[in-house]
Amino acid sequence: MSKENKRVSEAVIRRMPKYYRYLKEMKASGIKRISSRELSKKMGLTASQIRQDFNCFGGFGQQGYGYNVEELCDEIQKILGLHKEYNMIVIGAGNLGQALANYSGFEQEGFNIKALFDINPRLVGISIRGIPILDIDHIEGFLSQCEVHIAAICTPKKTAQEMVDRLIECGVKAIWNFAPIDVNAPDDVVVENVHLSDTLYTISLRMNEDYN
């Protein structure tokens, strides 16, 4: 699908969700068309970069007119794979795991959380927005019954890699990791290590004016 089959760079991939956010907002507020120049001002990028980015995936604009907001938004939705449905599970039903389960935005984009898993017997059995918290020992059984595309890891650091290994063993093909460690997986598994504390530490670094 990508134009000329040329691999899309990491930098471009990271900008796509941002385009999607802005375009969805504009679409919702009834804006019909946008030029790369206008969009560049809104987003703090250059118009050149925006046109280059979009043209990694195809020509979505029209000379002399710009881009149709709704059309472009839909195209980027497809690029991000948000036109599909995904089954998701959350490993670790602490505050962060529960926060993911409670956030309705993921569902709206096709990410359906089917269950949370935890080791804590006080959590096992209860439900969050109708999503059950199950015993972590039942994970293999669950995965044999339900095709899970993405697993979010919200466990403490020490159990994260072990859980990832078990999940991959059962065929899970994508890991969204929130544990403060880089988890590893075979090449055919997509891994996204989020590392919230890393982003906090860049704040304290930047608060030191010497590096700005």
Next chain:
Amino acid sequence: MSKENKRVSEAVIRRMPKYYRYLKEMKASGIKRISSRELSKKMGLTASQIRQDFNCFGGFGQQGYGYNVEELCDEIQKILGLHKEYNMIVIGAGNLGQALANYSGFEQEGFNIKALFDINPRLVGISIRGIPILDIDHIEGFLSQCEVHIAAICTPKKTAQEMVDRLIECGVKAIWNFAPIDVNAPDDVVVENVHLSDTLYTISLRMNEDYN
């Protein structure tokens, strides 16, 4: 402090917390020295890049020997500003806000959460690990009494920018934003927009093999 006063690039800044994670781990497990080559294998970077990165901040190694793990770890801790103490507040005491308050790792690095703020009267008055949840209307009063360095925004999208404006008005100099919108602030305020859903959307993009 940065060598030759040359501004440190975004890419280097983003890698510093990762170095810190690995070095802290090695220090804890009793490893005394490491060469850039060994570290490069552990971290999946090149040895060249590691030496270039460290030399943005100073010469921490020794020819023929490599780097002293403890010394290097401490230097990077200082670069990240983790040798200092920060007062933090969390705006929005939902699951995500509570998750931040419950995570002890931030405190260990000098980030002390002093209070959470929420609009929900059912939450106001209770405590998380001894940290009180206060009424959002008392934020200005609180900030006049307590110097707050960093505010984490865990509110819904629609109130995020408004809260940021109020906080900055009261002198808060850094914003750690989890609401799914890019919040804006004057140049002297450090802003880190986290956007958890963006990272999820890059997963679904990557699951489409055309872009890999």
Next chain:
DNA sequence: TAGATTGTTAATCGATTAACAATC
């Protein structure tokens, strides 16, 4: 001393920006 590994300069690579012909 000989071997190892840094710090740093030079070369390469890739990403961003600029320019402009194509075209709506």
Next chain:
DNA sequence: TAGATTGTTAATCGATTAACAATC
């Protein structure tokens, strides 16, 4: 048609990698 704006090529800029002298 004239004006506007894209898609795309070329130029620039910056980041990564390679190489090697310095030195422990």
